[in-house]
Amino acid sequence: MTDALPPGSVIGILGGGQLGRMLALAAARLGLRCHIYEPSETPPAAQVAERCTTAAWEDRAALEAFARGVDVVTYEFENVPTEALDVIEAIRPIRPGRRALAISQDRLTEKTFLQDLGLATAPFSEVGSADQLRTAAETLGLPGILKTRRFGYDGKGQVRLREGDDLAAAWAAMQGTPAILEGFVAFSAEVSVIGARGVDGAVACFDPGENVHEDGILRTTTVPARLAPSLAADAVLLTGRLLNALDYVGVIGVELFVCDGGLVVNEFAPRVHNSGHWTQTGCTICQFEQHVRAVAGWPLGDGTRHSDVVMENLIGNDMDRVPELAASGAALHLYGKAEARAGRKMGHVNRIVGHG
Template sequence: MTAIPPLPPGSVIGMLGGGQLGRMTALAAARLGYRTHVLCPDLDSPCAQVTDRSTLAAYTDHAALDAFATQVDVVTYEFENIPYETVRHLAARVPVRPGPDGLAVCQDRVAEKDFANRHGIGTAPWRAVGSAEELAAAVAAIGTPAVLKTRREGYDGKGQAVIRDPKDAAAAWQQLGGRPSVLEGFVDFARELSVIAARGVDGSVVCYPAVENRHRDHILSETIAPAPDLSPERAEEAERIARTLVTALDMVGLLAVELFEARDGSLLVNELAPRPHNSGHWTQDACACDQFEQLVRAVCGLPLGSTARHSDAVMQNLIGDDVLRWPEFLAEPGARLHLYGKGAPRPGRKMGHVNRLVPGPKLHK
């Protein structure tokens, strides 16, 4: 195998998507001397505010994509719902990391669960559903309560309906617009965890420790790092799942794995994200190398950084009006405030986060 030469500092990273994840990746890239060129359809994107190059274009604008491809050295993305065709189109012209094949799996909840199961990794019981009749059959097979989710494009609980009684199935199907979906058995989990793995061009993998995630209104509210009272065996199992998946998906970049910790202690994969993840923001202030720098290192072919942490941490998301309390967070000793440069707070909108460190006596592995 011939080694792929690294892209040296000064190279240009193309970023698809202009949200806060792209912004924080661009900031990490700048710290290492890279430039970022963002392509997104949104005016005044949080990412474009911090890059010197941006293209305002639809993801389907082939002329804009072709021009973008000539101006960047590698392409990555900060959200998995970039149209697959866009990523394929670019991948024929410039390295795209993670590549289109792994992305295709992560864009489709059915492909994702099927992929995990085929690698011996558990999920909630599930059935693909393409019609109201198939949904009725799936509800009969899986039982209630169950969750109907669109196969594609859901986030923050959007595109989901809980079915508590079989007679609610038709209404749930209507509510989601009759789109191709997956029915999942409702998991009575003890808590939700996640693990972020990074994989380099040479196939090496590093993982951040499993963290606990608490949600409010289906939106991540708080991440506790590392997950309290997680046995070493279970922590290792969570990491093994992330390593297995990022390697089997042949990804270069980051893979975030959302898990349910079931009451019997087993770990079930909920969903995968081939990008930086909100539950990894704590690494910015608590780790030798945070998830954003790790992504930059991976896609540029650099050696991966250490995931060791000097502190435990709690990350609090600032959603909607929470952000108005910024003076309070600034005044709080030890609180690290991160704001995304978004305009008006709206309910459910992620505006920033606060990391609070719980210092430890030594560097933890």
Template sequence: MTDALRRPLAPGATIGILGGGQLGRMLSVAASRLGFQCHIYEPGAAPPAGHVAARVTTAPYNDLDALRAFAQSVDVITYEFENVPTASLDALEAIRPIRPNRRALAVSQERIAEKDFLTGLGLSTAPYARVTDLATLNAAIERIGTPAILKTTRLGYDGKGQARIMTPADAPAAWEAMNGAEAVLEGFIDFSHEVSVIAARGLDGSVACYDPGENVHRAGILHTTTLPARLSPGQRTDAVLIAARILNALDYVGVLGVELFVTPQGQTGGLIVNEIAPRVHNSGHWTQAGCAVDQFEQHIRAIAGWPLGDGTRYADVVMENLIGDDVAQVPDLARERNTQIHLYGKAEVKPGRKMGHVNRVIRGLT
């Protein structure tokens, strides 16, 4: 990297964000606090991030001309959506730096590459095996056992492209659900709860982690994140060390979400890496209510080459997602004490759609 690219962005610079959903929206707001403007690139019309951004480009992710014009108009490029086509990233990167880098994207776009990367670092993951047809699925079930879960290796999140396998007899239906796509079979982990670490690495290589939060999912979608998480002091340290090892191995710049299963016992203090997300993460939304610098600003600081901010937690917080019709509760939530509402400005309510979240602040620290 040349010295010019290492220089911090000055206030007034423009940050390009691939993806115009709620993460892009909250990144744009955070960028404004540091005096930056944002340019959103999003295929869908009227994106939520567009309500609070200086500029929006509406074009598909494979429109190379639109991508090049977008890159020319910004000083650095980041993303809230990690499944951008490789050719598009090539076109963008020829013009402006993309942060986090391509390696982080490559690893997180493909579940097997991700697990190979994590186990290569000496970290624990669920047992896993590549599945390309019913025969390899049956062989994988024999090795890993049941219950297990079959997932497409690409483009799945929030429970999409997944099938549970409770007994070997479930294999044909599960393989059918993959629609012919390459998949990975993951063994079930006997875990007591899930935590996540929201970690950041600056352009200077410095690392900062938020206090881990404890996650509860409903129907495959994050429901709540509670701070503090149930972790021993040793596990809390391990969680941060795991995140730092991942960040350093990827020469990562920005915020990364690391989901960890907490098991009764096992390697690395009983913590097993579930998955990583190379971006701000739903389980880090609580930082908006309990820290001087939230995950969105931390990400902007990192990609802008600024020093990482102080994310020390100064309150206990419970974040709760508003999914689909949950948003009808807003008039009641607006009357609740200690409750911070965040709506995403999405016009249409759909089942399973993330419409907003609330942060409930419990004063003082436990």
């Protein structure tokens, strides 16, 4: 731990949502303090962090003061504007590093990077015009998914295209936003691996979880995933390869499709990931603490699974079920959000279903 930040050091977190909140709670366990930077008022993470700066991503003075007041900077979402990161990076290290962030921010760059690394992805083609969309559809075939290159999450910025759809209209609806067309991948399940890499290069992965989505939003993660042992090993190995190739520091979430021919990488997120929330109940050290350990230069913790867990997201009106869930014996996690809007992640519940 020669380069480790000592207890009492301050972790700066860009973004004050539930991921920032749970990072702050994990940092507190290690005696580390947190300073949140978030443009919107009363973010969930501010309730549990020692300090919160409420300022815009364009506020250079606020960004500089924030960076000077912390020892290292991390982020809870990958769409922090590049200019804000430039200001911060001139003052303090940002972990995970800028390269992982830049690659993951752009679906075209991401898929190209993954393929160059020898990892399987869905077939894809760049789409910057109606003509390119037509050509891409002919090359890849339909059905497929037209996705914005940047700023997509929880199924936003995506449209499914089927044979016979009006491609010109589909492109027009994108309003000129650079996009890619992804070809169809026949998969039997989606799994994800939460991996971590320390400053010292040590790599540790949590057991793969099996994800179920509804309306483009993660609904449940079940661990262990129903996955042949060889594929589970593949999933962990390719995550390690990705972490090393990116010279990564922190936790990464890698989404994979389980196909007849093996695993296909859907995408990765350079941060703690919703599909890793089960680790709070299933492991001694959860993904949030693992991330804090990595960015603070500490050794990674023991992420061995001691229990099998089903994680269920609580979205919007699911908050009505809180009284019942509180009495159910499961571990409830609520994010401190005042208003339960449709599609908004309000909390999650981890249920132990067996011993690992």
